[in-house]
Amino acid sequence: MTGDRGRGDGAGESPSGDRIRDEWFPVARAAEVASGSWRRFELLDERYVLAAFDDGRAEAFVDTCPHRGARLSLGTFDGELIQCGYHGWQFDADGGCVRQPAHPDRRPGARACLRRVSTRLGYGFWWVCVGDRPRELPRAPMHAAHPDRTVWLDPVTVRSSGPRIIENFLDLAHFPFVHAGYLGQVPHTEVGRYRVKADDGELRLTDCVFWQPRPGPAASGGGPVRYEYSVSHPYAAVLTKIPDDGAGGFSILIAVSPIDETTCVVWRSTAVADDGADLDAQQAFNDLIFAQDIEVVESQRPRRLPTAPALESHQPADAGSLAYRKWLRDRGIEYGTVTADLDEEDR
Ligand code: FES
Ligand SMILES: [Fe+2]
Structure with a gap:
């Protein structure tokens, strides 16, 4: 599994607009996240999905499709690609859209990507930080x-x-x-x-x-x-x-x-x-x-x-x-x- 990857994406502001978004929070036991599986979680007033890709990466995305806002996790995940259940757009581990079935020959634009947040392992948990200046895990x-x-x-x-x-x-x-x-x-x-x-x-x-x-x-x-x-x-x-x-x-x-x-x-x-x-x-x-x-x-x-x-x-x-x-x-x-x-x- 990969380590810390901070990348702010500005996935909405917390109601209070404070530093809470830069903290890490556990969302799953590492041992319970099998490769090729995904699971929903909610954090800081937003819905997300944690997907464990076949290459060992576990990535977390806002659980909302950039096309028409359907819940991504109503679709499918095969360990390599996430497919939205509404119009079938497909996304890779970086969150980029790689296919829009209504236009098989069209290359999706950059705006068609998922909103990805930072993930890391620690103390046997997968932790997520939704902000763009991730702080440290608690000391234990x-x-x-x-x-x-x-x-x-x-x-x-x-x-x-x-x-x-x-x-x-x-x-x-x-x-x-x-x-x-x-x-x-x-x-x-x-x-x-x-x-x-x-x-x-x-x-x-x-x-x-x-x-x-x-x-x-x-x-x-x-x-x-x-x-x-x-x-x-x-x-x-x-x-x-x-x-x-x-x-x-x-x-x-x-x-x-x-x-x-x-x-x-x-x-x-x-x-x-x-x-x-x-x-x-x-x-x-x-x-x-x-x-x-x-x-x-x-x-x-x-x-x-x-x-x-x-x-x-x-x-x-x-x-x-x-x-x-x-x-x-x-x-x-x-x-x-x-x-x-x-x-x-x-x-
Ligand atoms: S809402 Fe997801 S593909 Fe249209
Ligand atoms: Fe107590």
């Missing part, structure tokens, strides 16, 4: 080092904004209430001070210690657990559980692909530190924990994350989420956030 060192010890969870569609989902992932104070018996337990509710640092494009929360009754699938009992969080992408984060007795450490990468500002597909994978750890048990444990989060995250109003502190009440344990909000503003991200007036979608 344990995933990069140990693909052999990584499990991928099924994607989940969540009716909330990307920033609400990431903020929940960074939050400690909800553990005894949403994850009772696993990541927290009353009366162990206190959130101690932790360190918040933002530099070099990365927000880090370190020295996060919380009492947990069952912090992972291999845990035999409760005790204080140490975490670190890293945010180097506005819609992604990495949680790393530091092993206190030399075992049981793992790192979870969450990356959220927005269908629109308040509906997202959540992709997750976990890399474990211990050789020989039970990956199936780790996968089941993380699925269980995330399922507990979904109901409460979908209930939050506004669905978009308020980035102006005056719009909500806060407590000292929220230092990390307040820093995340500032980090989003500093990075120029407004998509999925709200600063003042709420529209119908948020209520």
Whole structure:
């Protein structure tokens, strides 16, 4: 498979016109994209199709024919050419039109091409960037080092904004209430001070210690657990559980692909530190924990994350989420956030 190929095509502007279009988002598990197959996905208010060509390239195109706007993926793909189902125009891997059946001898003009966006592989996913200045993938060192010890969870569609989902992932104070018996337990509710640092494009929360009754699938009992969080992408984060007795450490990468500002597909994978750890048990444990989060995250109003502190009440344990909000503003991200007036979608 090929690597990073940035090529801005100006495929429409996001509603907020911010930098979100220059970020990468996962759209498929690499292992599930077979050569010669294609699949639809939606991202940033647009429909796309990811096509895996016989030559090893996986290319993503806006799923709309340049002729009369029919949905391309209603047509056919044979691993070499995409054929629109309406008038049969055919397109190659570069998105160029190579045949218009109504005029077999005519050479299609340059305007007859598909709108192609950038694709790349990383951490076992196909990622797509629809903007013309692609940034970096989120940093996930344990995933990069140990693909052999990584499990991928099924994607989940969540009716909330990307920033609400990431903020929940960074939050400690909800553990005894949403994850009772696993990541927290009353009366162990206190959130101690932790360190918040933002530099070099990365927000880090370190020295996060919380009492947990069952912090992972291999845990035999409760005790204080140490975490670190890293945010180097506005819609992604990495949680790393530091092993206190030399075992049981793992790192979870969450990356959220927005269908629109308040509906997202959540992709997750976990890399474990211990050789020989039970990956199936780790996968089941993380699925269980995330399922507990979904109901409460979908209930939050506004669905978009308020980035102006005056719009909500806060407590000292929220230092990390307040820093995340500032980090989003500093990075120029407004998509999925709200600063003042709420529209119908948020209520
Ligand atoms: S709309 Fe696709 S070929 Fe006419
Ligand atoms: Fe949670």
